[in-house]
Amino acid sequence: MVWPRRSFWRSAKYFTKRALRLTATPHAIAAGIAAGAFASFTPFLGFHFVIAAALAWCIGGNLVASAIGTAVGNPLTFPFIWGATLETGKLILTGAHAPPAATVHLGRLLRHLEFSQLWDPFIKPMTVGCVPLGLFFGLVFYFLTRWATLAFREQRRKRLAERARRRALAQSVGPRPVAG
Structure with a gap:
């Protein structure tokens, strides 16, 4: 389920092309991707899409x-x-000279869902650390993303202009007589 059918590189190229082909401004696409990347650093699994969408909406990004x-x-x-x-x-929270932390059995805490005991050793530092x-x-x-979107659109514009030039040239020559 985790491993892609072909390869991770192919999946990455697919997501890249999918993002570059969106019909939005380069800023909106780049801001949306940035919001998603930021949300991926938060420790709130299951809420990354919601966080990314809310952040993208706030900064004018594409949902x-x-x-x-x-991703x-x-x-x-x-x-x-x-x-x-x-x-x-x-x-950030304790500085460079932090006292040694008490041993925490993460498996037991997760099994019993003791959120209050998870907060101080894990969730609080991860929430603070995710911001920078x-x-x-x-x-x-x-x-x-902004650079790639602008480059992709310029390359596409040139390709379409060349295709239109060839089509116009073919039409100006006219149809060729058929030899019989």
């Missing part, structure tokens, strides 16, 4: 692009994202 942008968070990247947000959050990392990667994805 479909925000859904596509949430930044996937089974391959989540372990790195979660580790980075947790450590960044701990660094999400903003950084959101900005990276914004500028990459």
